[in-house]
Amino acid sequence: MVETGSNMKRELKAVIKDAKGLLDAYRDLGVDAPPVSPNALRTREEQAPSALQADSPETADTLEALRAFVGDCRRCKLHQGRNKLVFGEGSARARVVFVGEGPGRDEDREGRPFVGEAGKLLTRIIENGMGLRREEVYICNVVKCRPPRNRDPERDEIETCLPFLKRQLAVIKPEVICVLGRVAGEALLGPDFKISQRRGQWHEYMGIPLMPTYHPAYLLRNPSAKRPVWKDVQGMMDRLDLEVKKNG
Numbered sequence: 188m189v190e191t192g193s194n195m196k197r198e199l200k201a202v203i204k205d206a207k208g209l210l211d212a213y214r215d216l217g218v219d220a221p222p223v224s225p226n227a228l229r230t231r232e233e234q235a236p237s238a239l240q241a242d243s244p245e246t247a248d249t250l251e252a253l254r255a256f257v258g259d260c261r262r263c264k265l266h267q268g269r270n271k272l273v274f275g276e277g278s279a280r281a282r283v284v285f286v287g288e289g290p291g292r293d294e295d296r297e298g299r300p301f302v303g304e305a306g307k308l309l310t311r312i313i314e315n316g317m318g319l320r321r322e323e324v325y326i327c328n329v330v331k332c333r334p335p336r337n338r339d340p341e342r343d344e345i346e347t348c349l350p351f352l353k354r355q356l357a358v359i360k361p362e363v364i365c366v367l368g369r370v371a372g373e374a375l376l377g378p379d380f381k382i383s384q385r386r387g388q389w390h391e392y393m394g395i396p397l398m399p400t401y402h403p404a405y406l407l408r409n410p411s412a413k414r415p416v417w418k419d420v421q422g423m424m425d426r427l428d429l430e431v432k433k434n435g
């Protein structure tokens with residue numbers, strides 16, 4: 188114990204000596220010593236987790252690191268009216284990522300994507316239609332906070348939030364992206380995107396095949412859209428080599 192204590196003392200003296208030498212060197216050169224960050228004075232174990240996290244979305248190499256980076260985000264005005272930020276959920280190794288436009292009332296309350304009526308329909312499409320479990324895919328939105336009165340997210344809000352979705356896609360590396368509805372389609376494929384014209388066709392986003400289809404909320408209001416959506420889903424299943432049930 189005494190041995191350890193004297194070792195520490197010796198090490199401390201050596202550190203102080205080094206620091207003094209460095210300061211002398213700066214003085215000799217006639218320049219100011221650079222400011223020291225408080226974190227630099229702490230050991231790695233002592234540093235708060237935030238100091239060890241990604242310092243930009245691009246450096247987050249896991250969904251957990253990205254979620255930690257997003258934190259209690261206030262980067263756009265949508266934070267003002269949200270109850271809970273809805274980051275997204277599902278498997279980090281999902282073969283398919285579903286992307287909606289933004290959280291609605293139920294999602295904002297629960298902090299989870301697609302949990303209302305439209306979400307239940309999406310779950311049925313995934314589980315009964317595609318034969319996958321909801322936990323096997325990944326579900327998220329273009330903006331992570333609920334727009335007031337469920338209005339469409341505005342351009343500046345989409346631009347601010349989009350790096351998070353891009354990083355989610357870069358980390359997961361799905362084989363297919365399924366874009367749900369016009370707003371998400373415009374966000375990823377450009378302002379000229381028309382869901383009625385471009386659904387059912389393969390596109391590409393970040394080098395990943397992308398299939399746009401109608402939003403489940405639209406399907407609830409327009410049951411006749413069920414047939415084209417099923418066709419789009421079959422197209423995705425085909426690409427993913429999933430078996431299509433005859434009674435789909």
Ligand code: SF4
Pocket residue numbers: 257260261262263264265266272330331332344347348
């Ligand atoms: S919508 Fe996105 S950018 Fe805006 S506050 Fe929420 S997480 Fe941040």
